[in-house]
Amino acid sequence: MYWLDQLHQVLVVGNYGRGTIKSYMAEMRLLFHYHHELNVEQITQQHIMDYMLFIKTVHQVGRDKCRAVAQSCSFFFRHVIKKEFIVPSKIYPRKEFRLPNVMTQDEVKQLFERCSDVRGLAVISLLYGCGLRCGEVQQLKLSDIERKNNRILIRQGKGNKDRYAQLPYHVLKHLEDYYRAYRPNLFLFESKQLLGKPLHQRSIQTIVNTTMTNAGFVSGKFTAHTLRHSYATHLLDLGCDIHSIKTLLGHSKIETTMIYLHLQQSKRDVTSFIFNRRAE
Structure with a gap:
């Protein structure tokens, strides 16, 4: 047309x-x-x-x-x-305020402990360990993994912007295990049907969903984006400042990142402590 x-x-x-x-x-x-x-x-x-x-x-x-x-x-x-x-x-529909679904740190531990598939571990490591979006994981190339600098280049992420994500040691370890098993050539996760093309984004989501189910979680309770939300929330719990998290997530506005303040466990714990002290 x-x-x-x-x-x-x-x-x-x-x-x-x-x-x-x-x-x-x-x-x-x-x-x-x-x-x-x-x-x-x-x-x-x-x-x-x-x-x-x-x-x-x-x-x-x-x-x-x-x-x-x-x-x-x-x-x-x-x-x-x-x-x-x-x-x-x-x-334009009225804006709805909904808190994102996040996993507890114990649930994340359970997810990794019960996953024995190297590809599944590589995918969930990038989503939770680096805070990547599902589409960013799909588009990763081998050349984007900078082992010496402990970082990953995210090309043309949301908003058509490049950025760097941190590459923790445990994530690199899972990526190395995956590489030895699958030997990709160009893209980190490659399609078997379409040579030289990345795995479809829905296939990445299916890997996450299967991994979640195998770990004992109810089907549909947690998604690929849940891992990204959990990454940001747990960084806050560990004391990382909101502006650094904004940069790591690739948000263009700080207001987008600030929603995770509502999910911060330490803030909830302090509030409960103050309330309980007053009730005594």
Whole structure:
């Protein structure tokens, strides 16, 4: 379709990240398909509202999905079709405050102790030991592992930004065990079906889910992103400052990182101690 091609060109020329391009293209494709009887130029605010009502009521999607639709539409009408039309703020769903799910340090210990698969250990080590996103693990190349400097280069992470992540010794050890067993050539986790391509992100998630289940956790309770949340929260518990954690996680705004302050165990312990002292 012409307008999807135009959208793709604008995103690529604008040097937007892989995730943004994939998301905007998918959301606009679905919107156009839903209003297939209309030319793209005929789509109005009301048509967008009708589509969002449909996906919320029929498919029971959450706030993140609705916001992705709103952002995609806003970008498309502002930068691609350049129509005298701005997606109004009321289309954006109200922000929900939800604390991320995290594992306790004992649960993390149980996860590692019960995992005997070298690939599974390598994946969960990168997610928890380095705080990487699932997509960042998927895109890692062997050349990104800097053993001498004890760090990993994260290329074009979220927001299309490069950064370095720390490489603790125990993570390096699991990566070395994995390398000896699998001998990857280019990407750290390579697809068997598509030579020279990384393992699909869903396959990475499946490895994590299988590892969690084998460790005795209820299916679906903890995910790949839970390990990243746990990494940040446990760093706070150990006394790491919030600005250093922001840098390690690759957050662009400190407000994003500060949500982990609500999960900090030491703060909860102090609060409980003060309350118990007063109750005595």
